[in-house]
Amino acid sequence: MVDQQIAGAAGPADPPAQRRPPSALLARAAGGRGPAAWLTVGALPAAIVLWVLALRGARLDRMGDLGLLQVLPPFYWASFALLLAGFLAVLYRPRIPQAWAAAYVVALITVIHATPSVLYPTLRYAWAWKHVAVVDAMLRHDGTVPNAGGLEIYNEWPGFFQLNVLFLRATGLHSALGYASWWPLLTNLLLLGPLLLLYRAITDSRRLVWGGVWLFYSISWVGQDYFAPQAFVFVLFVLLLALVLGRMAEARRAAETAAEGQPASTALTARTPWLGWYAMVVVVLAGIVVSHPLTPVMTISVLAMLCLRRRNRRTVLPVLAAAVGMTFAWDVTVARPYLSQNIGGLIAGLTAAESNVRPPNQLKLGTVAPDQVAVGWLSLGMSGTIGLLALISLIGHRWVRRTGLVAVLFGPLPLLLGNGYGGEMILRAYLFVLPATAFLAATVLLRDGRRPVLHRALAAVAATVLALGMFGNYYSKEALKYFTPQEVEALRLVTTDAPAGTRIVFATGTALPGGEMHYDEDRTRIVLSQLPEEEQRRMLADPLPVLRRELTYPVVAGPSYLVLTRAQIADCRLTGVLPEDTVRRLADLAAGSPEFRAVYTGPDAVVYQYVAPSTDGPTGVAPAGGIENQPQPEERQP
Template sequence: MVRAARRPEGEVPAAPPAPPRTSLPVLAGLVAALLAGVALFWAPLRGVDLEALSGYGLIGVLPPATLAGAAVLVLTFMVTLALPRPYRLLLAVQIGVLIVSLHGVTLALEPIARFPTAWQTAGFIEYITRNETVSWDLDARFSTPGFFAFVAFAMKAVGQNDIEPILRWAPTVTNLMYLVPYVLILRVLRATWRAKWLAAWLFIAANWVGQDYLSPQAFAYLLYLYFVAILVNWFRHHDETTQRAGRRRTAATRERTGGVWRLYNWLFGPKDPGELPAPKVPVRERSILLFLLFFLLLAGTAAHQLTPFLMTAACAGLVLVRRCNLRGLPFIAGVVYAAWVSFMTVGYWSGRKGEIFGGLGKVFTNVQQSTGGRIGDQAGETQDIQMLRILIAVTVMALALVGLLRRRARGIDDRVALVLMLVPFSSFGLQNYGGEIALRIYFFMLPAACLLIAYLFFPAPFDAPAVRDPKVRLRLGRLRTGPRRHWPAVAAASVFALLLTGGFLAVRYGNERYEQVRPSDVTAFDVMLREHDGAIGVVWLSAENPDLAGGTPVMPWSYRSWERFTYSPVIADRNDPTDVSQIIQRLGEQGPGGFFVTTRSHEDFQVLSAGLAPEYGARMRRALASHPALRTVYADRDAAVFRLRNPPPEPVAQVPPPAGIGLRSSPWTPAGLIYLPVLLGVLLTRELRRLRVPPGELNRLRPLTVLAIPLFVSVLAVIVERFVIIQ
């Protein structure tokens, strides 16, 4: 292991010679290659035939020129990464082009915003805008309405009434916004500029999960990244010096050698921190940042169910490994999260305790339902895409582990990356999250995983061996600084980047045959609203038990007038698509507001995910259109709406009025509402006081600690009492 030589006390090391500048023709060639890649990628998209989509999704219809353009964009970035010095503007533009190309490719292919679930977001926002409140009994997501209310307010403030353009551009803009806090996280790490820029590039290319549409989870994830960025930038310990001794060996074991003790020294021996020394920040600025952290906790808790748990876990993990000195913040976060669940989401969890909390601790069951359980009866092509998703996720985790080990072999202790990598896996102990918990875990571990993969290719802690701070002794490992020593690593990273980009285009848009939304899909719901003034009972076809298959159609359902719609599934007769008797019967049960709706996207979903025959939808539509008891309300190639010619006058469903947040009380609730703000005030005051108290005088915090303990016990008792009493 090569170590930096000691210098006499007070001697300042000479600055390393600046890397040579790249010649202007080379830079001009890179810019020209970037423009050529953009032209190759986008120009052929005009001729793409989305009608030819198969179970492999968009990758099956993209022109070869577009794929070649994507390869050119990748290689252009990698060549820029191989230059002697960083050209930040060029690198930033290349990453921006990658975001627009990979995450915005459907902007050139589809006439309106994709992904049916994004249109449900529009429904929540429209409901809040129109009623200026929520309704807990319509959907569980109204229990965390912070994001919907924020977007509704912002749209009203700027006079924007059409949400469709926002839905279209949300994935691209969201990924651009993710980079800001991620760069803040990268700036505190002891790594080369190549590792940091590659990590930022990978963070975009590996994010195929599709959780970046206009949604609470995308918004809360952005808050999570800012939360972590503030913690690791401004609230780290100041004793994170290099060459920490690690776990000491006893006198009896200090002289022992052998494979076991070499492994022991590798794990617990002296290590340099993987983060740069913490900067000295004035107490006033840290106090303001603490309030900002508290605001991020409140906003994240009000916006999403899962993210505040991971905020709390990440903060606790950083505290445990001494990469955060806000020891009381995990308790504050936990109190906020538990109180919100107990007081503000009671309308959802009351009566559903078994459904909500039944997955607690069932780690293996949740893992199975999130991986193999998602494949089920899917068609062969769709199974291939699903298996490729699992393969990419496993590969990313495996390479991240190897990157972590390679850095540790060089004597570097990457605690921040390790915590951010491991914390999301604690979510497996919560619930299966509708079979998507594995996707959410992959999503939240990406910031750390991409960094560790970058370390696999560029593990050195510095770009040059010179050290500007004479008081810090550095162990640089086998740092190679000779000319062109980075080219093999860049070549290996280029191969991985090309494979990852191809995998992204395959798995991100692998379900595009049914995840695209056509204008007629939206029109079908508009037609139902025009046809009937009251409550509407929507009948839809499901090839499986809808309680197990998701319970809702794959359509832009309830994108507006949410409270007027109810949904009643009909289980498909797999043997005879022309038998529409069940549909007619179910329409009669809906009364005068009954409609049957089907779309091509929904029918394709039933074919690819549930195993219906490919011609099932077309045959069913013809049977519905020709049946004397039915009237075609709307029909084209993409969507159709039918209703009874003579619908029964009963039953007449009532449109439910807004029900609010659904607050409920228990005998101890009034006391809890008093104790809770007092407890949070005491805990915040304690943390603010800690920022001003010298390390050796922490006993001055004891009065606040003594005051907080009974308050904490009281609030916890009220929370438990509410879960027990309220049914």
């Protein structure tokens, strides 16, 4: 009887799902029938299958001057092509549920940012290793790290690191190394929510919202999504923009409603109560201020530019006041030591606008790989194209100029002209304007005109070209960002396992997986490529005297090591920081000299201990247990 009642309640108009023909299920899932519906439903799983097959066929030992671009098989690019085709089918069919657009964007993020995490056996990128070392040190010291040396700045902006310490204590994990490899994927997925809030505050057009999101991930090539405070606070920055621009949009709609004679609602009473909204803003600002030195200033600059329009001030001025007050309070208390030591450089940057917008004038005694020169021009061309599309949008769409995106687009300009930020300001400026430029580009590329088929074809071509440019920039330096287990083991033996007072000499300093581990335990790290130019040239002409001096003077209590790795060779070749053969020359010198003893050897890494007696320094002593007796993992040939 009960079964009959349930069947009767369902009624003949609602047959069981298992009896529906496949075409009906497809039509219901994709919002219609026809080729577009089949493409919507079929392209996504097919793309995922091709991506998995591509990962299984990738050969890391083929990585050269173009990084992963030389490793990924055709299946990978076919996967991306299917994702783009399926997404465009979703974008131009309003009846297709928006969940499909979200699924395709998540798949795009996964295909781009999970690929290195799946392929690489160790954490990618030396700076991510450095930040793991900081988290581990703060975990061991339960807060501020003493004897931090050159990493003292992280004690003064510890928000990101302390949040990770809190997570480690709550979960019982011993190190951030276990999840840092997945940080690019995680942070880009977290960014999706604030981006949607931001774009929906600007327009109700589903096509522009999701098209802007797709373009954002297709042109985000600067690589600031690794395990770092910058990635964390950028998510907060976009969330803050969404909250502020959303409130401005509510105020604008309320004013328009009042002008039409309808019941008026102001920004202070619309939807979220003003105090609740302001509390959220202050919490987000606090996370930014305590975690990163640059982003609070960038935030203040954007908010100040938003205040140039009088009608925005009621919403933005309280936020700007909070940002200025919190940043000032933090800088004159916790961050005062860093600012007082670097105030001269900050002031000098205000009068060096021309040099601030150019790449850093780094000493390069070698030759940059030709492929990397081409990639540099590619990034320049891609940035110029995106900027041109943004300007076309601002000129051609009056409604866009009322949204606040102009302030987001030009807000970083004063900082770009006022400080070089170690040569990275132009990259950081590109990152901070990216939410605006992606949306503005979407308004140009995704418009419909008298020839919709032609416009859609052009949009598909433009999206493909921009994405390929992103892949070229994002993946091309993987040879120095990827580390083999042997390289990680070699660094661990001279940092984590070596005694306090150890001296470590490296050829280059930007391709070391864990060189900063236990940086608070009185270890001296010397990078040959960072010596004065005269000393570098002397080292290249006759390495042994320079190595003797750096390995023995000043006197240290522990042993001295020379560490040479595959990634350092790639660093020399790709960046030209030293001649390409420098690492091999140093290795051959140490192998043939009685003053050095190999304590770790392998195809991808070698560690030499300096053992010759010297009147200028102590004789090296091997760590307890004998570093040379440590197991050497099997590894691919470089």
